[in-house]
Amino acid sequence: MTAPLNMTAGPSLELDNVTVDFPIYSGGSRSLKKTLVSIGTGGRILHGSGRVSIQALKEVSLRLGHGDRLGLIGHNGAGKTTLLRTMAGVYEPTTGRVRVSGRVATIFDFELGLDYDATGFENITLQGMLLGLSRRGIARLTDEIAAFTDLGGYLNMPIRTYSAGMLTRLAFAVATSSDPELLLMDEWIETGDADFFQRAEERLRTLIDRAGILVLASHNMALIRHYCTSAVWLEHGQLKAIGPVEEVIEAAGLAESKAALAGRQELDAGLAEYRERA
Amino acid sequence: MAGSATGYQTGGRPTTGEAIADIRDAISRRELWMAMAWQDIRQRYRGSMLGPFWVTINMGIMVGLMSLIYGRLFHTPQSEYVPFLTLGFLSWLWMSNTITESTQLFVMAGRYIKQTRLPITLFVFRLLARNLIVLAHNFVVYIVVALVVGLRPGWTALLAIPGMLITMVCLFWIGMLFAMLSARFRDFPQIINSLIQVVFYVTPILWQPAQLGVKRFLIVDFNPVYYFLEIVRGPLMGHLPPVGFWKLTSLIALAITLIAFPVFRRFRGRVAYWV
Numbered sequence: 001m002t003a004p005l006n007m008t009a010g011p012s013l014e015l016d017n018v019t020v021d022f023p024i025y026s027g028g029s030r031s032l033k034k035t036l037v038s039i040g041t042g043g044r045i046l047h048g049s050g051r052v053s054i055q056a057l058k059e060v061s062l063r064l065g066h067g068d069r070l071g072l073i074g075h076n077g078a079g080k081t082t083l084l085r086t087m088a089g090v091y092e093p094t095t096g097r098v099r100v101s102g103r104v105a106t107i108f109d110f111e112l113g114l115d116y117d118a119t120g121f122e123n124i125t126l127q128g129m130l131l132g133l134s135r136r137g138i139a140r141l142t143d144e145i146a147a148f149t150d151l152g153g154y155l156n157m158p159i160r161t162y163s164a165g166m167l168t169r170l171a172f173a174v175a176t177s178s179d180p181e182l183l184l185m186d187e188w189i190e191t192g193d194a195d196f197f198q199r200a201e202e203r204l205r206t207l208i209d210r211a212g213i214l215v216l217a218s219h220n221m222a223l224i225r226h227y228c229t230s231a232v233w234l235e236h237g238q239l240k241a242i243g244p245v246e247e248v249i250e251a252a253g254l255a256e257s258k259a260a261l262a263g264r265q266e267l268d269a270g271l272a273e274y275r276e277r278a
Numbered sequence: 279m280a281g282s283a284t285g286y287q288t289g290g291r292p293t294t295g296e297a298i299a300d301i302r303d304a305i306s307r308r309e310l311w312m313a314m315a316w317q318d319i320r321q322r323y324r325g326s327m328l329g330p331f332w333v334t335i336n337m338g339i340m341v342g343l344m345s346l347i348y349g350r351l352f353h354t355p356q357s358e359y360v361p362f363l364t365l366g367f368l369s370w371l372w373m374s375n376t377i378t379e380s381t382q383l384f385v386m387a388g389r390y391i392k393q394t395r396l397p398i399t400l401f402v403f404r405l406l407a408r409n410l411i412v413l414a415h416n417f418v419v420y421i422v423v424a425l426v427v428g429l430r431p432g433w434t435a436l437l438a439i440p441g442m443l444i445t446m447v448c449l450f451w452i453g454m455l456f457a458m459l460s461a462r463f464r465d466f467p468q469i470i471n472s473l474i475q476v477v478f479y480v481t482p483i484l485w486q487p488a489q490l491g492v493k494r495f496l497i498v499d500f501n502p503v504y505y506f507l508e509i510v511r512g513p514l515m516g517h518l519p520p521v522g523f524w525k526l527t528s529l530i531a532l533a534i535t536l537i538a539f540p541v542f543r544r545f546r547g548r549v550a551y552w553v
Binding site for chain 1: 281282283284285286290309314320321324390391392393395396465466547550551
């Protein structure tokens with residue numbers, strides 16, 4: 001990536017030869033009793049206890065600095081999500097190093113972790129705390145979040161009474177209320193009505209513009225083109241290509257599949273219409 | 279769910295500094311684990327009018343019935359037996375529930391752990407906080423019992439606090455260790471659950487050590503749980519346990535810390551792979 005030489009200013013994200021192995025626990029290796037028996041008998045009892053693992057990322061090196069907007073593309077199972085989670089510090093690399101400086105926010109599956117028996121307001125508080133906000137900070141943001149969700153009195157009701165669209169609005173509003181320097185995102189919301197989609201797009205744009213670094217994993221090439229300036233193509237956990245978005249999409253052979261093209265046109269049309277109205 | 283973290287390094291050999299930073303981060307995010315602990319309680323009793331006070335009522339009924347049966351069985355005067363049983367029972371439930379629940383801790387928090395970088399001790403603090411809240415609700419039963427039977431422990435009762443702190447150090451590290459082992463070895467929770475049931479019967483909760491007669495030393499004196507019960511139960515009963523009890527439990531707390539910390543340091547970063 002275009003690494004900034006001025007390392008003192010702005011956020012940075014560095015992956016240095018990162019390999020991530022997932023252990024595969026099979027047979028008795030998930031059982032303490034069997035493992036102890038195996039150790040006690042010098043491994044003669046438990047057959048096939050040798051550690052099997054899958055290499056999810058292989059020697060990935062990357063360097064991102066202020067202003068970088070990186071798209072992660074590749075097929076299912078190529079390692080996009082693992083790479084994002086490794087960047088996020090969830091998975092510690094088996095070998096290699098990850099160095100991150102700056103405030104990081106992750107938006108992966110943002111409806112996860114909601115408490116369906118709690119009210120909208122209670123969920124705003126809890127989700128806000130997960131974002132690292134203090135109670136006071138959340139109190140300051142609550143009005144703004146509530147206004148964006150447009151849920152009014154529903155915010156006092158348990159969110160299990162919400163429709164899918166309402167849940168999306170709530171979760172999205174909270175997830176995008178922080179002010180990160182590095183933003184790591186997986187996929188993108190598909191639900192919600194057209195009006196919400198436009199407002200969400202605008203809000204996301206603001207969030208992304210404020211963030212120094214964006215890493216976005218998606219199957220939707222239109223989204224990648226829309227938000228990213230560079231991309232990496234992952235296959236079997238390895239970086240196959242890295243560079244400007246169009247080149248990488250071309251190399252990955254993902255250019256203009258019918259679905260992607262349709263998605264892109266839809267997004268462009270929606271944006272055009274929105275701009276007209278605005 | 280979205281999450282956040284600020285500046286970190288991963289990879290390389292696990293260090294003591296990282297392990298300590300985990301605990302420090304968890305402490306600084308106490309608002310979060312306190313909120314999670316209350317949420318756990320609310321979720322458990324949501325829809326019931328009395329809410330968490332069901333715990334209190336449950337406890338009251340249990341203690342009432344057990345006092346009737348066992349008090350008769352052991353021919354102990356009720357004024358002495360009921361507070362003994364109440365305190366023993368609520369202290370035992372506090373310790374044993376914390377340990378039992380620790381075996382589900384990381385597995386149940388798997389979604390959080392995989393979504394965002396959170397200090398893993400945050401979940402242990404959540405476990406301790408949640409069980410302390412339950413203890414506080416159960417404590418109401420003790421107050422009622424003490425008033426009814428005219429038990430006045432006076433200032434001595436405050437000495438239960440250091441006892442609780444020593445116990446909590448143990449519970450923290452045991453909780454951490456068991457949560458890790460349970461995430462890695464899926465048969466570990468069953469082992470612990472069976473063990474805890476056995477410990478309940480061999481520990482003086484329903485019966486008093488004196489009732490065992492001369493054979494007491496085998497069962498009681500070698501049972502570490504007995505000493506932890508006594509440093510919490512004793513002061514609240516109005517009598518102080520021997521100084522040796524505090525020394526011994528402190529030593530046990532130290533030993534558990536020394537055993538658990540290296541495991542925590544070494545495998546902290548692996549938990550996300552296990553859950």
